[in-house]
Amino acid sequence: MSNPPSGTVLPGLRFKQRFPLLSLIIERCLLSIVLLFAVSILIFGGLEALPGDFATTYLGQSATPQAVANIREELGLNRPIVTRYVEWLGHAVQGDFGTSWASKNSVSEQIGKRLGNSLFLAGFAALISVPLAVCLGMLAVHFRNRLPDKIINVISLAAISLPEFFIGYLLIMFFSVKYGIATFPATVYDGMGFLDRLQAIALPTATLVLVVLAHMMRMTRAAILSVMSSAYMETAELKGLSAFRAIVKHAAPNALAPIINVIALNLAYLIVGVVVVEVVFVYPGMGQYMVDAVTVRDMPVVQACGLIFAAVYIFLNMTADILAIVANPRLRHPR
Numbered sequence: 001m002s003n004p005p006s007g008t009v010l011p012g013l014r015f016k017q018r019f020p021l022l023s024l025i026i027e028r029c030l031l032s033i034v035l036l037f038a039v040s041i042l043i044f045g046g047l048e049a050l051p052g053d054f055a056t057t058y059l060g061q062s063a064t065p066q067a068v069a070n071i072r073e074e075l076g077l078n079r080p081i082v083t084r085y086v087e088w089l090g091h092a093v094q095g096d097f098g099t100s101w102a103s104k105n106s107v108s109e110q111i112g113k114r115l116g117n118s119l120f121l122a123g124f125a126a127l128i129s130v131p132l133a134v135c136l137g138m139l140a141v142h143f144r145n146r147l148p149d150k151i152i153n154v155i156s157l158a159a160i161s162l163p164e165f166f167i168g169y170l171l172i173m174f175f176s177v178k179y180g181i182a183t184f185p186a187t188v189y190d191g192m193g194f195l196d197r198l199q200a201i202a203l204p205t206a207t208l209v210l211v212v213l214a215h216m217m218r219m220t221r222a223a224i225l226s227v228m229s230s231a232y233m234e235t236a237e238l239k240g241l242s243a244f245r246a247i248v249k250h251a252a253p254n255a256l257a258p259i260i261n262v263i264a265l266n267l268a269y270l271i272v273g274v275v276v277v278e279v280v281f282v283y284p285g286m287g288q289y290m291v292d293a294v295t296v297r298d299m300p301v302v303q304a305c306g307l308i309f310a311a312v313y314i315f316l317n318m319t320a321d322i323l324a325i326v327a328n329p330r331l332r333h334p335r
Helices: 011-018 020-049 054-059 065-075 081-093 107-142 147-161 164-178 194-200 202-228 231-238 243-254 256-272 274-280 286-295 299-327
Strands: none
Touching (some): 107 299, 164 274, 202 274, 274 286
């Protein structure tokens, strides 16, 4: 095979040179698809490697070997693992996650209801925590090394140090058990009014906000402080621009890329890490559905939930990466 003539630019390289931003976005999307495919293999293979068996769990310890063999045959567990994986992935790509082994209901239908509940909870937590974290981060920078900054840092460190289940139980104890001003458990259902839903998710939302707020605020503060040490910020201050206006108008926009990254990562945590909070507050979301399925080894449900959680996490990370590239032109032309 002959080599291309000297000075000839390959089509792929030519496209990358003419459209650097678009080519980077396409690369990130392809990389995310490959990563999700690899994660699907880990989810399916990892669950298959776990000790125990659904047939034995479902039938109980007194089950006869013939009954266990019949259940395995009915569920197709005797087929090769590669065949079952390819079949499962092919249906999952089409949105069909099969039938629950335990309840005999469609997994996709159940996930559709549960995912909406989880997104509603995580969405409201994000709606509160993101603007609050950015504002507190800018406020901490404005009063850096002074009392407001120290108070914000101490509270954020305390919030980071406490696990979400502990924060959740504290909120239940004070606001539900002791004072009776909040709803527990956090029960929502179809046809429930919007205000009633907000009242029901008040405590789990507060828990999620406290968990992610501190990290986003501290990273926002660090990113803005890094920009504040730049020469152009010193020039802005020498020209008489007030400190707070310099932060809002110049420092915050130039620190946008790392702020976007940390916000996207915490949003991903809100979706994936909501499992513990949903279990604590008995909230009918994806996390609770997955935990219930794990207890009875309902593999189709666990695999579907794991794949959806992974897809959301990878998608939000990809979005953060793309937004960082768009916000920072230097990332489009790496050396």
